[in-house]
Amino acid sequence: MSPKHSKKSDVNPVVTLLYDKTFRSIMYQILVFGGVFFLGWYLVSNTMANLESQNIATGFGFLEREAAFGISESTIEYSPESNYGRALLVGILNTLKVASIGIFLATIFGTIIGIATVSKNWLLRFMGVAYIETFRNIPVLLQLIFWYAVINRGLPGVRQALNPVEGVFLSNRGLYIPVMADNPAWFWVAGGFVLGIIGALILRKWSLKRLEATGHIFPHLSVGLGIVFAVPLLVWLVFGAPMEINAPTLQGFNFRGGARMSPEFTALLLGLTLYTTTYIAEVVRSGIQSVPKGQSEAATSLGLRSSWIMRLIVLPQALRVIIPPLTNQYLNLTKNSSLAVAIGYPDLVSVSNTTMNQTGQAVEGVAIFMTVYLTISLSVSFFMNWYNKRMSLVER
């Protein structure tokens, strides 16, 4: 390696080759890849031999077999006579259910607390920071187990259920809340809502085009919001404005009517929301602080209205900082929902675990839930890459 060597006239060609950069790089790669390949082959061949000696058939044929275990809550029809494939589908849907509601709630609370931590009021700032520090420094699994224990052991039975708000009952059987009574109108109202969103988006596109062409400003935000709410309202009125409420009432030893959130679901949702809220609050705080004060000052001196400054100057810049870590937190919440297995909520991992224990198909079971999570994570990160590219194009 020392320079003296290379100055000698009788350089050994093998030595030159050994110090050649390309040759070395290829050698390293062959060595590492060979090592990884050999390790993979070794593990797979061992697994095959072990499975054969234990008489476990490989493959996903077991998905067709009868599951023969019950699942306590499900969004689709399921009974122990259904097959393993359907059981896993129930698990996936349960995971998505708790993750989407958790993401929705954590975003709202996280934004509120994030704004509180940049408030001018010292006490409000203190409360925000205290909340964040407390809940993010305690493991989420401990929080889940704690809330589950509180609901399961700490809350009274059905007959003495807590009744904090009219119609809402909290007992060790879970949370009962009133919902709107079944009526075909609600389906059409939801359809009207979707239609309203599409209409508002078309309006936005049209008004931006007109702005580019003529310079006339059309208040597409307020009119668009109006459309989003007016269309479903109109549909609701057309269907005779149904107002009937389905409230839970105590009958015998349990509640009838209303919507029920099981203790497992309530504890999982509560724990995940409280924990992820702290991270989202931090994301929102850093996003707000990332926009220099000069930006809004410059906009003010240009004569922009204060509502426009927020919408056109501050928010787009803050969102560029906020959205990537925010999606990361959404993914984290989804992945953390797998901790449901510890408190018995039938999510994907919990159902796979039961399946693995019953069939012995450990490799396939783990492969299935890893694939599902990987699909979710990778598709979100592809979306993020696309989004980042789009945002950086806007920049210059």
Next chain:
Amino acid sequence: MTTVANQRVQPVSGTTASRSWRWMRENLFSSPFNTIITLFCIFVIWNILEVILSWAVINASFGASKEACEVAAGACWAYVHAMYRFLLFGTYPAAEHWRPVIAMIMLTSGMLLSMNRRFWSPWLAVAWIVGFIAVYFVLAGGILGLTPVRTSQWGGLTLTLVLAVVGIAFAAPLALLLALGRRSEMPLIKVICIVVIEVFRGVPLISVLFMASVMFPLFLPTGVSIDVLLRAQIGIIIFQAAYLAEVFRGGMQAIPKGQYEAADSLGLNYWQKTFKIILPQALRLVIPPTMSTFISLFKDTSLVVIIGLFDLLAATRAAVNDPAWRQEFIEAYVFIAIIYFCFCFFMSRYSNYLDNDLKKSTSH
């Protein structure tokens, strides 16, 4: 930044009372709306404090006997008194409890010493390896006349600390290798590192632990088995290394290209360039996210309860199912929540301190 803020500070005048009054007027009552918020905050804090204090202090029973708890309406701290050994040591044989105490002292003092920049040298790594071997033999026994204790009997806070400290010590170098591999110009190595990083970041830790506990035995030839604690530890290390690798890579990407080119033009080879030029600058940039990955690792050790290891959380879970103490589950969970909180909060404070300290020492 700090100098600007210092200049803005007005010369302080007046008595303490008038100064604090001015502070309150600026920070709490600057406008009617602000005053309403302040009053609302006081109301909320008062309510929360009242619940917590009356439960934990005013109505609580602090005696060591269970009988005193029967009359107290609040917390029963006798429970912690009765259970703390179980929570700290799990099912470790009672006569040998001094050994986990020594192991915990070694691990925490090792962590504390490593936090001091004066000790940062290659010798620290050697000291850690020797230290880990010592901790292993203190806990496992089998030499110097110590009774052998199987790893399945290790438990409680001891196990949590072992998992966390060993995890941090091994995840960091592995993460460094992965990050360098991902930035390497050799396509095959790059691809392997990307796959490892993205797969482990894409799945929950639980699935990695399940793989370690359920699937891994199938990977090994018949008759060979690896201790479940070691398998879980390896799972935790690889999982967190994948996250940490992305943190390190972020730091390396932030280093200007000129630094790499300058190192090349000085004739430094790859390892000299990496360890003398790039990493000292890159790692300094990513101290906060690195420490928060370490904090995650510490918190995530609690997940081993799901594959049946007996860490602090698992011990507590077993303790609250004791039929003699059916009512005291909240005390148990609050107690260990405080333990976890103290460790994590301390780590995050240290992260802030180190970040500021390094900025100070390099800014002039």
